[in-house]
Amino acid sequence: MSTPWDTVIIGSGPNGLSAGVYLAQKGLRVLILEAADSLSAGTRTQELTLPGYRHDVGSAVHPLGYLSPYFQTLGLEKHGLEWVLPPASVAHPLDGQEAVLLSKSIAETAANLGVDAGRYQRLLAPFVGRTEELLRDALKPLGLPHSPLLLARFGLKAALPATLFQELFFKGERARALFGGCAAHSVLPLNKLFTAAVGYLFLITAHAENWAFPKGGAACIADALAACFAAAGGEIQFSTRINHWRDLPPARTYLFDTDPRQLVNIAGEQLPAAYRRRLGNYRYGPGVFKVDYALAGPIPWRDPRCAQASTVHLGGTFAELARGEKAAWRGRVADKPFVLLCQQSLFDPTRAPAGHHTGWAYCHVPFDSTQDMTAVIDRQIERFAPGFRDLVLARHTMNTQDLYAYNPNYLGGAITGGSVDITQLFTRPVARFNPYSTPNPNVFICSAATPPGAGVHGMCGYHAARGVAKRLGK
Template sequence: MTDVDAIVVGSGPNGLAAAVTLARAGLSVRVYEKSAGVGGGAATAELTLPGFHHDVCSAVHPLALASQFFQRFGLADRIELVVPEVSYGHPLPGGTAGLAYRSLTRTVAELGRDGPAWNRLFAPLVSHAEQVAEFTGAQLLRLPQHPATALRFGLRALEQGSPLWDLRFSGEIAPALLTGVGAHTIRALPSIATSGAGLTLATYAHAGGWPIPVGGSGAIVAALVDDLLAHGGEIVTSTEVRRLNDLPPARVVMLDLTPRALLRLAEGELPDAYARKLRAFRYGNGVAKVDFAISDPVPWQATELRAAGTVHVGGTRAQMRRAENAVARGGHAEEPYVLVSQPSGIDPSRAPAGQHTLWAYTHVPRGSTIDQTDAIVRQIERYAPGFRDTILASTGRTATNMEQLNPNYIGGDISAGEVSLTQLLRRPVLSPDPWRTPLRGVYLCSSSTPPGPGVHGLAGWHAALSALRHDLGVHTAPDLSPTDQKSTDQMTTDQNR
């Protein structure tokens, strides 16, 4: 007799996605969360002054509309997602800026002489964005359903991830736009991993946009929690799981944790070969984050940036390459690459009337204890003179603070594992079913498993489908839609490979 059918350890978006999927399949589900609140990095809180609501980690969600899990879950029908007309912008020295609109046509028109090259790069991907999502949203070892799209994507990733990356463009704006979005991966530039991430995110920017949830990232978590509770699930907070043997009996256990945590929880129980692979799993460099309460919108010198949901601050492609490669070598960049978002510009509920919240982070060596507030302010000021005068309050977190906030962010690594080509294939092990561990009924479902980092729920969904098939004999994917109609859709083999 089991106490519960399924246990989920960790309540980040992937853990909750696994919990929702299992509960929708008719299982009794219990989630254990170490912190007092749920959501992991996908949470919203007053971090500076009363009335200013900041996203704790993730703020803008390029994968929210493309994720097959969130599509099936009907996220856009459950919460309000605002999609800015300008997905991301990029200021350059001299007061100019590049803008990536949702409209590929408009983006191409404003890129001038590099517009045709941008169109040739992205038009074949944007027109098949769902196929790109299928290819990049699961396990890269499996055969893609749409090999032609996968080939087009791969050839472009090879080009932009090599020393040939400048051959396509003749100006500075287009390559800076693309480098800014690829640098999300916190890796040396150029590399195939950074180019692949950049192509994926930029494709979504033109295909559907990068949405921002009204009320903050916590709204996504609230929708998942509401659905879980509505289907009989329960959540136990402020409870740390120290050993797997401490858990009550269950048919399956889903771990929204890193491989390092699995080694600790299952000490002495894992086969030696598997444990060695987990110990070899590499963690990447980290982030240092600052949340600002500001009195006015960021005074960008290029005023058109005010319409952008995300701004990549880092200058030219060459300047970003120097900054990111300095971090890859273990140093702090003098002129760092900074991701910036001012969500209150499109969601006034985030701040008191007329005032704003600003979200910003930069890349630093793993384990850094250096506060980057001044460095971030200086870098923004280069492209927004007078920004410092708008600051009412700020709260900075070092890379070490980020790990204290969320143990999955080892050394400040918000990707829960280095995003390299080898670790996209071996995440955390080379297997057609990397979510499944050698321990009976135990699965990893964190960003340390495919498809990797981001708020998409896909790692949890794939892990739950694998558990349903292998341990529970369920071979139909449960319906996740808000209407809760039973689905007879057969789980395809490629979802579990």
């Protein structure tokens, strides 16, 4: 007698949902099991502070979601997803001078970079109109590229440490700071190889389109993917926590949208000891401390142009950013950490009561840190927006342990799915020809612990699902 399911997916994050859509559209019988009573902890929206204030509990702004090569094939807008495109992607305020603004126009962005205007345009111009080509290769595991010359043009610079990249290609502090804020999304010390890749790629995406986010909250991405999955015949079962292999229903294949530790805890008896040991050596990197704000008004930026961007990078100069990132990596808390702040309610009135606003902010902290960074984050915002504290009606905070309790994929508060330094950039979670497979031919992994890593783009799930489909003869 055949099993009722071709594939059971553990976890309903964007990668689990993306894998489910791909497989269901192939005509396979697919079940997604979710431990919580709602979809995708990484893209969930809740009233965390006060009634009427809708906060993104996980991710907030999604440039790679909007540009995702896989999402673009799904027509998620037909399932209710509506993207908001702000006037600019990033504002990077600096002490005693105008903020740097990153917008879709390379010329406009370069115009506020002073001495580096020409250098910046030469660095970014080759990718204008070709971002889709680049992402198709950059958001995939190692293999033959579709556009080898374009990828090489990116990769030769991207392999550098961010510290060396900014010295080689920029002369002034404004361009260096803008690049450094983007590179700090890597959650690595900026002197490590390939940290330039994150900064460079984020600059490129900003010139394809201003960084987008979903109207109504990040949960709308998960809702649209789930609707697409249901339309293809897939099923989702909520409030079903899987602690052991025996908890799983019979299926031909299993796909884990979990971190490596959960994979071992659940499926360990199905995997060779040597493979389990290798997964046990997987490193997660620093965590984050997050604050959500209910605000009586918009953030009073010293430079009003900061209100044009969905995302604000707070951290001053490149040197200051680099010190903060190195501190978190080495187990220390920085006095002036890089703070990533999002202000979606400026462009999406569904997020807060009329005239009021939300704020979303985090800083990087050591793995599993329990130190309360609320005052530090408040101080970094107030540094560039005097009077900010007076607007705060309520706060909701999450330290690394709170984040792990909320989402077991965030071990130690590491929201990136694991460190992306040189030892794990191309070989996550372990070195295998097919990184989504395991030694058990019926067990696969598709979380952010696989290539291309963190981000709400669904590409880990898409690539993993292709391997599952091949295993099932589709």
